[in-house]
Amino acid sequence: MALQALYHDGEGYKPLVLTKEWQLAQLNTCESQYPENIKMLDQHDFTDETFTLVKGRAVLLTYDEKTKKGYLTVMQQGITYNVPQMVWHNIAMDQDTTVMITEGRDAHLKGFAQIPIPNEFYHSLQKKIETLWR
Known part of the structure; x- marks a missing residue:
């Protein structure tokens, strides 16, 4: 062994472990994940996706397209958050943040879609970040 x-x-983002069915990846802070740069929400047709905050600060965004409601979850270190398949989501990260992600293998290559983040959801994210991080 x-x-x-x-x-x-x-x-x-970088996959670390790849099996036939799933992958484990590490996401470190990058410009596209800063709250002010969140422009899109993702959705996976065939896989749940889990997020575990290792260090730093992050907010998990989920969006219900039917009700047009967005939800902001302040992530706690060491807690794993499961985003079920077909749920729109993204993650806003502060500097020096690391998140581990587990998802179906090639989740971003097939059964994957994106939509622009709705304006009022984007603005609620910015307000939340102002009160939490600044």
Whole structure:
């Protein structure tokens, strides 16, 4: 048995473990995940996606397209948050933040869609961040 110690020290998203069915990735702070740069929401048709805050500060965004309601969840370190398949979502991150993501293999290559974040949801995110981080 060969034990592997895996870590991504660069910016952005990098898969660390790939199996036939799922992948574990590390997401480190990058410009596109800063709250003011969140422009899109993602949705996966065939997989749930989990987010675990390792260090730093992050807010998980989820959006119900039917009710037109957005939800902001302030992530707590060490807690795993499961976003079910077909739920619109994204994650806003502060500087020096690391999040581990588990999802179906190739989740961003098939059964994946994006929509622009609705304006009022974007503005509620900015207000929340102002009160939490600034």
